Amino acid sequence: MGKKHKKVVVLPCSGIGKVFGALARETAYELVERVRPGVATTTCLPLLVINDPEAVAKVKENPVITIDGCPKECARKSVEAAGGRVAKAHEAIKFYKEHKDLKPEGVAEVTETGRKLAEIAARELAKEVDELAAGEEK
Amino acid sequence: MDIQVAKVGVVSCSGEEIPEGTLCRLACRKVLDERPGETVTICLPLFIAGGEEERTFAQNYPTITVDGCDKMCAAKATEMLSGKPARSLSVPEILKKHGLKPPDKLRHFGAGEEAAVQAVAEEIAKAVDEVLEEE
Numbered sequence: 001m002g003k004k005h006k007k008v009v010v011l012p013c014s015g016i017g018k019v020f021g022a023l024a025r026e027t028a029y030e031l032v033e034r035v036r037p038g039v040a041t042t043t044c045l046p047l048l049v050i051n052d053p054e055a056v057a058k059v060k061e062n063p064v065i066t067i068d069g070c071p072k073e074c075a076r077k078s079v080e081a082a083g084g085r086v087a088k089a090h091e092a093i094k095f096y097k098e099h100k101d102l103k104p105e106g107v108a109e110v111t112e113t114g115r116k117l118a119e120i121a122a123r124e125l126a127k128e129v130d131e132l133a134a135g136e137e138k
Numbered sequence: 139m140d141i142q143v144a145k146v147g148v149v150s151c152s153g154e155e156i157p158e159g160t161l162c163r164l165a166c167r168k169v170l171d172e173r174p175g176e177t178v179t180i181c182l183p184l185f186i187a188g189g190e191e192e193r194t195f196a197q198n199y200p201t202i203t204v205d206g207c208d209k210m211c212a213a214k215a216t217e218m219l220s221g222k223p224a225r226s227l228s229v230p231e232i233l234k235k236h237g238l239k240p241p242d243k244l245r246h247f248g249a250g251e252e253a254a255v256q257a258v259a260e261e262i263a264k265a266v267d268e269v270l271e272e273e
Contacts, residue, residue, distance in 0.1 A: 014152030015181050016163055017170075025154065029245050044155045046182050046211030050218065074183035081186050108167040109160075109245060 002135035007041045007062045010125070011079060013069035013092070014045045021069030022110045023118060024092040028067055030122035036129045045075060048082045059084030063132040065125060067092055087137055088128050095121040144273045146266045147199035148179045149223070151212040157241040158206030158229045164247060165229075165258035166204055169266065172259075177266060182212055185219035196221030200269045204262060205229065224272070225265045232261045 012028040015021020031040040047055035059079050065088045066075040076089045095117055104114030150166035153159015170177050184192040196216050202225040203212035213226040233240055236257040
């Protein structure tokens with residue numbers, strides 16, 4: 001068993017122009033606010049871009065799950081550029097591919113269907129949060 | 139002959155950790171949607187994760203940055219990694235100027251946040267007008 005962690009950082013894409021960026025963000029909030037409050041936490045991705053010491057320390061000291069909105073993978077690459085460790089990397093589109101009946105819509109924020117999909121995605125990711133917090137990374 | 143239409147770049151803080159970050163995104167998105175012929179945007183982390191095309195964004199377009207807190211990530215990242223912004227807007231300053239309270243939630247903005255979104259969008263649109271005039 002690996003090191004136990006008090007926090008697991010869930011970092012979504014910052015995308016401002018694509019529905020899967022909005023889905024990534026909604027999924028991260030669902031985890032942080034409702035599904036795993038107190039364990040799942042997040043930080044502002046742009047803080048990593050400017051090398052903010054607190055944000056950099058957060059992704060260096062805790063395992064990070066990234067949820068990207070497009071293949072450019074800004075979240076994953078930004079964590080790696082800051083010297084953090086990406087424990088799990090996801091693209092939000094995969095949740096839609098697995099649940100084709102829930103097509104997300106909305107760009108700045110997802111609409112009702114996207115919120116339902118984010119709830120499901122967050123529950124799925126909660127297992128990874130639990131494993132990482134317990135030091136049982138696979 | 140092609141006619142070059144001037145466009146202004148709008149770079150939003152995404153502030154995942156603070157309500158003002160969501161406010162930034164919604165206000166920027168509103169301006170981008172309402173003025174598609176005059177504005178373009180870029181996802182801020184692409185300055186690091188993207189290629190040459192993304193890093194030259196602020197050299198190709200006069201840029202307005204919109205930040206949600208005093209760390210001013212959008213302004214700093216744009217200047218450090220792409221080029222000096224033409225204007226740097228701060229959401230806390232805009233809210234103060236308009237006598238509005240900052241939002242208190244991270245998502246699912248509705249009627250209670252509409253005035254704040256509208257005020258920030260108006261300030262961005264005003265800055266777009268000013269920058270286009272200077273161009």
